[in-house]
Amino acid sequence: xxxxxxxxxxxxxxxxxxxxxxxxxxxxxxxxxxxxxxxxxxxxxxxxxxxxxxxxxxxxxxxxxxxxxxxxxxxxxxxxxxxxxxxxxxxxxxxxxxxxxxxxxxxxxxxxxxxxxxxxxxxxxxxxxxxxxxxxxxxxxxxxxxxxxxxxxxxxxxxxxxxxxxxxxxxxxxxxxxxxxxxxxxxxxxxxxxxxxxxxxxxxxxxxx
Ligand code: HEM
Numbered sequence: 001x002x003x004x005x006x007x008x009x010x011x012x013x014x015x016x017x018x019x020x021x022x023x024x025x026x027x028x029x030x031x032x033x034x035x036x037x038x039x040x041x042x043x044x045x046x047x048x049x050x051x052x053x054x055x056x057x058x059x060x061x062x063x064x065x066x067x068x069x070x071x072x073x074x075x076x077x078x079x080x081x082x083x084x085x086x087x088x089x090x091x092x093x094x095x096x097x098x099x100x101x102x103x104x105x106x107x108x109x110x111x112x113x114x115x116x117x118x119x120x121x122x123x124x125x126x127x128x129x130x131x132x133x134x135x136x137x138x139x140x141x142x143x144x145x146x147x148x149x150x151x152x153x154x155x156x157x158x159x160x161x162x163x164x165x166x167x168x169x170x171x172x173x174x175x176x177x178x179x180x181x182x183x184x185x186x187x188x189x190x191x192x193x194x195x196x197x198x199x200x201x202x203x204x205x206x207x208x209x
Contacts, residue, residue: 049093056086118169125162
């Protein structure tokens with residue numbers, strides 16, 4: 001267990017992580033100006049931003065298990081930042097697709113969303129992510145009420161599953177990478193089920209006593 005950091009230490013941790021989370025974007029920018037994006041820069045950017053969306057979703061989902069297993073409640077204060085970074089990279093991923101891949105053509109986008117199942121599920125996951133990002137502020141939590149807010153934010157599980165399926169379906173041959181993401185997600189969701197089961201057992205035992 002790591003001791004509760006002081007407000008100054010916490011602010012340092014948060015600021016450092018905030019900058020670290022920007023490294024994937026900085027890398028893309030540097031590769032872009034130095035001509036390092038390879039023969040197909042659009043594919044490179046799409047794949048990179050897609051990967052980071054999934055990684056940040058999984059990081060955000062690992063906050064609750066980690067804070068409970070390591071007894072570090074303060075980790076919760078970092079969850080929103082990771083969630084918003086997931087949204088940020090998803091937005092870049094989506095913009096790359098609609099701008100550089102589909103040239104802002106609504107007909108082509110609609111056709112593609114309806115035609116290719118991996119795009120359908122990626123698109124749906126992104127649409128579900130928008131209300132979570134919009135309601136991530138303290139004012140919104142207050143306005144919605146904690147319970148409603150929590151219920152809405154449970155969509156993150158479906159979004160993460162959607163993200164993994166999206167990846168799995170787009171890979172043509174070697175599915176090792178999506179399998180690894182699926183295993184990590186299964187572990188994170190599995191830990192939550194164990195927590196729920198323990199809570200349920202504790203409540204039943206209490207009501208018996
Ligand atoms: C939560 C939402 C999403 C997640 C987590 C996600 C994740 C990913 C991942 C992990 C990849 C593969 C990266 C790699 O090959 O290394 C990818 C690729 C891709 N995604 Fe997404 N994505 C999301 C939403 C979307 C949306 C909304 C669209 C477009 C409507 C989209 C279109 C694509 C395309 C075109 C590729 C590249 C396919 C290829 O190179 O063959 N994704 N995405």
